[in-house]
Amino acid sequence: MNESQHLSSQFDEDLSGLRTHVLQMGGMVETQISAAIEAYSSGEVSSVKHIVETDRKVNDLEKAIDDDCAHLIARRQPAASDLRLVFGITKIVTDLERAGDEAKKIAKGVRRIYEAGQMPSQYGIGVRHIAEAALGMLRHALDSFARLDPQLAEEVIRADADVDTEFKSIMRQLITHMMEDPRTITTSIDIIWIARAVERIGDHAKNIAEHVVFIVEGRDIRHQDKESKA
Amino acid sequence: MQIHDNPALKAEARNLNFYYGEAKALKNINMPIYDKKVTALIGPSGCGKSTYLRSFNRMHDLYPGNRYEGEIRFFPDNTNLLSPEVDPIEVRMRVGMVFQKPNPFPKSIYENVAYGLRVRGENNKRVLDDKVEHALKGGAIWDEVKDRLQDLASNLSGGQQQRLCIARALATDPELLLFDEPTSALDPIATAAIEELVHELKKRVTILIVTHNMQQAARVSDYTAYMFLGEMIEFGKTDEIFIKPQDKRTEDYITGRMG
Numbered sequence: 001m002n003e004s005q006h007l008s009s010q011f012d013e014d015l016s017g018l019r020t021h022v023l024q025m026g027g028m029v030e031t032q033i034s035a036a037i038e039a040y041s042s043g044e045v046s047s048v049k050h051i052v053e054t055d056r057k058v059n060d061l062e063k064a065i066d067d068d069c070a071h072l073i074a075r076r077q078p079a080a081s082d083l084r085l086v087f088g089i090t091k092i093v094t095d096l097e098r099a100g101d102e103a104k105k106i107a108k109g110v111r112r113i114y115e116a117g118q119m120p121s122q123y124g125i126g127v128r129h130i131a132e133a134a135l136g137m138l139r140h141a142l143d144s145f146a147r148l149d150p151q152l153a154e155e156v157i158r159a160d161a162d163v164d165t166e167f168k169s170i171m172r173q174l175i176t177h178m179m180e181d182p183r184t185i186t187t188s189i190d191i192i193w194i195a196r197a198v199e200r201i202g203d204h205a206k207n208i209a210e211h212v213v214f215i216v217e218g219r220d221i222r223h224q225d226k227e228s229k230a
Numbered sequence: 231m232q233i234h235d236n237p238a239l240k241a242e243a244r245n246l247n248f249y250y251g252e253a254k255a256l257k258n259i260n261m262p263i264y265d266k267k268v269t270a271l272i273g274p275s276g277c278g279k280s281t282y283l284r285s286f287n288r289m290h291d292l293y294p295g296n297r298y299e300g301e302i303r304f305f306p307d308n309t310n311l312l313s314p315e316v317d318p319i320e321v322r323m324r325v326g327m328v329f330q331k332p333n334p335f336p337k338s339i340y341e342n343v344a345y346g347l348r349v350r351g352e353n354n355k356r357v358l359d360d361k362v363e364h365a366l367k368g369g370a371i372w373d374e375v376k377d378r379l380q381d382l383a384s385n386l387s388g389g390q391q392q393r394l395c396i397a398r399a400l401a402t403d404p405e406l407l408l409f410d411e412p413t414s415a416l417d418p419i420a421t422a423a424i425e426e427l428v429h430e431l432k433k434r435v436t437i438l439i440v441t442h443n444m445q446q447a448a449r450v451s452d453y454t455a456y457m458f459l460g461e462m463i464e465f466g467k468t469d470e471i472f473i474k475p476q477d478k479r480t481e482d483y484i485t486g487r488m489g
């Protein structure tokens with residue numbers, strides 16, 4: 001990435017301001033997700049309200065960043081690495097906002113489960129495990145953006161396959177469980193929703209990592225595995 | 231979008247050096263010019279863009295002490311434009327030029343365009359009328375001047391004068407058109423008209439354009455070359471140069487950074 005300064009110092013400030021805002025937004029979404037995981041394990045549903053409120057701030061920040069990007073494009077006509085950065089940021093904030101939405105879904109699912117009774121203990125560990133993995137992916141994706149580190153981004157992309165595999169195994173367990181004991185269906189469906197949301201967070205982290213690779217290297221690596229298999 | 235094979239060559243600079251007396255202004259330039267494509271030349275002031283452009287129509291021959299080394303091959307006939315055996319007047323028929331400031335002759339609109347044809351020995355009124363109309367249409371200015379062909383060209387607006395100069399360059403049916411910052415003296419509307427015209431013209435002629443406006447280079451060209459201190463630093467498809475240039479010097483220039 002190009003570390004030299006622009007002739008216009010205002011341009012440098014605009015770009016670094018944008019990056020800072022993305023990292024702030026990323027931090028908020030991380031907090032949302034870890035609070036949702038915490039609520040899942042502890043049954044402390046009071047934090048759910050807080051997660052929903054944070055989501056509003058995340059949405060506002062997404063709009064503000066998009067706005068800043070539009071202004072920067074109109075005023076500066078960025079090219080090359082600057083263009084890739086601005087373009088990448090508009091995509092990263094979309095994925096971040098959606099990851100935040102998934103955290104909200106987890107929180108609401110947790111509230112339903114605990115309000116109806118107790119969390120069946122046998123699922124605590126599996127879901128918690130992939131949730132930690134997905135959150136780790138998001139952290140690393142944001143680190144790779146902060147440091148513009150494509151190697152770290154590639155690691156995030158590879159990690160997504162593990163989260164997907166684990167998600168499928170949790171699904172199989174839950175389906176078996178529902179067939180054995182139909183009284184657990186309502187709770188099981190909520191847990192499936194939660195696991196599904198976690199898996200989507202992993203997907204968003206992977207997308208963010210792909211945007212980072214594009215920003216740094218100018219390569220669009222999305223959908224690569226599908227194409228090479230075809 | 232990916233273009234897989236490069237189009238045919240219209241011209242190619244091969245180990246081109248150029249000297250103003252002792253001063254070396256072009257340093258071993260190798261570069262293809264693709265047929266019926268627009269190639270933009272960009273680079274900081276004084277890097278040699280105009281010097282390079284002027285080599286294509288042997289403008290430097292007009293001053294003593296100027297010296298070329300290497301070749302500019304012109305296709306399909308594979309002529310070396312710089313060869314002493316090649317007549318510069320003949321070269322200028324095949325390679326037209328449009329300058330930064332519109333420079334119509336102090337004559338009528340009609341005579342500005344007919345001039346190049348008369349030099350070529352064309353005197354038949356009907357043929358001249360026909361070719362002048364055709365060239366003015368090619369310059370996208372016919373509708374504005376068809377009722378005032380005998381007016382002085384200097385009465386036209388700057389943007390119209392520039393399109394008249396393009397029509398004048400087109401009159402001799404050149405194969406390559408050279409533009410040296412053709413819109414730097416024009417307002418955005420007149421600039422857009424010239425850019426539109428460039429787009430239209432590349433259906434029949436190859437274009438090499440010098441511009442200081444990065445967005446213009448990005449808008450009008452298929453290929454872009456970045457020059458620095460008399461050297462060709464990077465040549466590539468415009469999309470690639472403006473999204474992911476290979477050389478840090480290119481990157482610094484187009485993103486407005488200090489090197």
Ligand SMILES: Nc1ncnc2c1ncn2[C@@H]1O[C@H](COP(=O)(O)OP(=O)(O)OP(=O)(O)O)[C@@H](O)[C@H]1O
Pocket residue numbers: 250253255273274275276277278279280281282
């Ligand atoms: N007639 C001349 N005699 C001597 N040196 C010249 C002459 N014309 C240009 N030069 C020198 O050759 C170098 C290249 O000049 P040139 O005009 O080709 O640059 P350019 O890239 O077109 O710059 P600009 O963007 O300012 O038009 C410069 O160092 C310039 O001073």
Ligand SMILES: [Mg+2]
Pocket residue numbers: 279280281410440
């Ligand atoms: Mg010049």
